[in-house]
């Protein structure tokens with residue numbers, strides 16, 4: 001049994017309370033590789049931002065759970081080495097799918113877990129979430145739960161269509177489970193194709209797809225039911241058009257990729273939403289930089305040559321999100 005406290009990590013309690021009060025959101029960046037970890041830490045330190053580093057089931061399979069946990073421990077030490085006296089870094093399990101996975105993460109040093117029972121019938125979601133909360137709280141680990149279903153297909157997260165969270169259920173759910181934060185569905189979805197072209201309109205000037213707005217009325221109704229309660233938005237990549245264009249220019253094929261416009265995320269961050277999940281934008285930033293590098297340097301084969309610009313591009317993206325979208329800078 002390793003406590004996250006021994007590793008210098010923190011849970012989400014205090015940072016969420018401050019974020020809700022301050023009208024900003026904490027970035028929750030997924031990581032699978034050392035370069036993502038380095039870029040996240042550099043960005044958080046340079047902007048003086050708290051940060052959530054999150055690990056999906058796919059990441060655990062790809063990188064190995066033990067390695068990811070040591071990387072998070074390394075992240076804390078790296079942040080200190082970069083001059084941050086008191087780093088606020090959370091190691092979070094993203095989309096935990098069972099009590100056993102959550103327990104194994106809690107036992108190995110995670111400071112926060114998500115139990116995603118959103119695809120279960122309501123009462124089963126409550127029972128599973130409550131079981132995880134009881135174990136997690138005994139170890140001072142915070143728990144994110146989910147009500148409502150996000151559309152979208154990812155490696156490990158899959159649903160054909162979305163069902164918005166029902167505001168009339170949130171008080172009962174939060175009270176009976178004791179969860180610390182709640183992921184909701186208001187129209188975001190996972191991946192780089194958040195909306196089909198049919199769901200969008202086209203900007204007559206640029207020809208680009210314009211996605212439908214998020215259901216801010218549902219968010220407002222949830223906020224009214226649970227004032228001050230931390231709300232989480234998954235599927236919040238904005239799929240930057242310049243990165244998509246770079247990928248497509250240098251041999252990639254991402255037709256009609258579309259994300260959540262940043263002005264909508266800004267609006268969400270200023271409300272009860274205090275954690276915003278971003279994974280796909282990091283994947284796009286990395287891929288765009290690598291594709292460009294290979295096209296311009298066909299003779300390069302040392303991974304350090306192409307992973308350096310990839311890391312720089314991800315760091316630029318993380319800093320942009322923190323400073324210009326979520327507003328979590330200068331909070332340490």
Ligand code: G3H
Nearest residue numbers: 056058059155156157279
């Ligand atoms: O919510 C899903 C995250 O983007 C993680 O995706 O399961 O492919 O690692 P993944």
Ligand code: 13P
Nearest residue numbers: 191234235236237279280
């Ligand atoms: P994106 O695919 O929009 O980056 O969402 C990531 C996410 O919600 C991770 O849980």
Ligand code: ZN
Nearest residue numbers: 190234235277
């Ligand atoms: Zn998610």
